[in-house]
Amino acid sequence: VTWLSVLNFRQLNNQVRALADYYLPLQQQVASVEILIRQQMVHMERVMAGRDVANPDPAFLATESSSFDMRGINADQIVDSSLRMLAEAEAEKGIELDRVTLAVLGKQLPAIQTARQHFHMSFRLFQIEAEEGTPRSEKVVRDALLREKDTVDVEIGKTIDLLNKLTQDTASRAKAEEARATTLNWIITAIATTLGLIFAGFVTRSLVDPVKRLLTGTRAVEAGDLEVEILVRTHDELATLATSFNHMVVGLREKEHIRETFGQYVDPRIVKNLLDNRIAANQGEREVMTVFFSDLEGFTRMCEGLTPDAAVRFLNRYFSLMSEVVRERQGIVDKYIGDSVMAFWGPPFTDPADHARLGCLAALDQMQKMETFRAGLPELFGIRHGLPEVNVRMGLASGDVTVGNIGSETSRGYTVIGDTVNLASRLEQANKFYGTRILVSEATRDLAGHTLAFREIDSLCVAGKLEPVKVYELIGLAAEVGDAARKAMQAYEAGLAHYRAQDWDAAEAALRDCLANAPGDHPSQVMLERIAAFRQTPPVAGWDGVWVAVSK
Structure with a gap:
């Protein structure tokens, strides 16, 4: 039984030795070369960025250049070591190896070294041209x-x-050999003595269990589990193989951590679309999108009473809740400007027919999240009294924007620009005029559909824009608007129509009816104040009812 077991597992041992002695060490060395070359690229980018500033730091550039050289020397040394390992594999007669693939590797490794050296020389030439050449030659x-x-x-x-x-x-062949050897071993032990059965089982377990652990770990990594680690209990080839596998998983884990870290700065959907070439890296496009701005009311004054640490905790918590809502509604958080949030919805991340509705739903969801945010302030600040009053204003506008990767050669951001972006920002600020929370443009109201409830607030000429726009307040989901709120909306819009017709008495009556159904309605109070002013000083002839915002 012992003799047959050894014979059955000889082929399996051949595959394992091939993996442990050559294939995985080669893979580990190539991975090290990749890391060193990527570090060279990082040093290259730092040198380029360092030369682009107004006053380059010679010490910094020299340090980065020296580090670039050292990484290149180390990479070449590892490639040379890999070539020596390939030569040893060619001379190895005791192990059955894939000679054809190893021969291809023997050509591919020098190709890596040659390409890296060309890259190294090009970097040196760039440094020379940056010091002595013209801007045109430097660009070439x-x-x-x-x-x-x-x-x-x-x-x-x-x-x-x-x-x-x-x-x-090789691992698949090892698995097939394992299955065949195990089956044959069971047949043999079935007819052997009890002692032979025990001995064969011991040999089988001692040889197969480490391979099973390795295969189990491989499947776990394939499924995305990078926390797996194989326990090494021996000092043989299988132990070497398991150790190499653990080193490989550590490298993969570090790369995944890098991807997750960059995911906090750039939306993963933008990165994916860039890598899949669904977003042009150097071109802009005209798209119809919905742009969103929000701003915390009185945050600058609020910060005066907070420590820097408390202000940072406050903003991080606020941005986390608001950004989560935007992403859940398929939006892209463009940037944070102080305490403001800018986001947008549109192709290729959102259906062209759905971006306005999703943007409005996200605004309503953020209003609900503000209740959660306010409830968590005592725990955030560690106090229960004297907490700041936190309110948010939001503005949404839909229309043509220019979208693309905008910035310098070394630093770019995927963003939107155009008149629609400016209008969304002005609508957010216009909430201050009317005491509202969410204002949207007429285009947003039209594109959002009938599932949402809006009321027209005013015709407004915002700062920086000559053409007047109709401004609407987002009330909520149409199905959830109560009778009192609906009557208030109808009364306000009737009052607005009389206001534009300069029928001050009818307008005042309608607006007071609105206040009766919605006490404390700020837009009604604003319009009543205007009517009182117009009674004293009537508007000029030909007045069209447009209110001009003289400030942002």
Whole structure:
């Protein structure tokens, strides 16, 4: 039984030794080369950025350049070590290896080294041109440097794909050999003595269990679990294989952490669309989108009573809740400006027919989240009395915008610009005039559909815009508006019509009817104050009812 067990597992041991002695060490070394070259790219970017500032720091540039050189030397040394390992594999007669793939690797590794050295020389040439050349020659060399960087990426990718396929195929063959050996071993032990059965079981477990643990770990990594770790209990080839596997998982975990960290600065959907070439990296497009601005009421005054630490905790908590709502409604958080939030909805992230509705729903959801935010202030500040009053104003506008990656050659952001963006910002600020919370443009109201309830507030000529726009207040979901609120909306809109016709008595009566159904309605109070002023000083002839906002 012992002799047959050894014979059955000899082939399995061959596959494991191939993995442990050559394939996984090669994979680990190539991964190290990739990391070193990527570190070179980081140093390159820092040198480029350092030269673009008004007063470059020579010490900083020298340090980054030196680090660039050291990473390149280390990468070449590891490639040379990998080539020596390939030579040892070619001379190895005791293990059955994939000679064809190893031969291809023998050509691919020098290709990586050559591409990296060309990239290194291009960087040196860039530094020379940056010091001594003209801006035009510097740009030519910079473009060549970026092309060489891309070439290095391609060559490393080819090698990693080749090694991944080699290790996966070998692991699959090991699994097949394991299954065959296990089946045959059971047949043998079925007819062997009790002692032979116990001994065969011991040998089987000692050889198969580590492989099963390795395969289980491989499947876990394939499923996205990067917290897996194989326990190493021996000092044989399987232990070496398990140790190499654990090192590989640690590297993958670090890369995933980097991706998650960058995901806090750039929306993952933007990165994915850029990588899939669904967003042009250097072009702008005209799209119909909905743009959103929000701002905390009186935040500057509020900050005067907060410590810096409390202000940061306050804003981080606020932005987390508001951004979560925007992303749940398929929006893109564009930027945070002080205590303000800018976001947008539109293609390719949102259905072209649905962006206005989603933006309005997100605004309503944020209003609900503000209740949660206010309820958490005592725990956030550690006090229960003297808490600041926190309110938010929001503005939404829909229309044509220019969207694309806007910025410098070294730093860009995917954003939207245009008159619609300016209008959304002005509508957010116009809430101060009317005592409202959410104001939207007429285009947003029309595109949002009938599932939402709006009321027209005024015709307004906002700062920075010559054409007047009709401004609407977002009330809520149409199905949830009560009878009193609906009567108040109808009374206000009737009062607005009489106001535009300069029928002050009818307008005042309608607005007071609105206040009877909705006591404390701020827009009605604003319009009543205007009517009182117009009774004293009538508007000029030809007045069209448009209110001009003289300030932001």
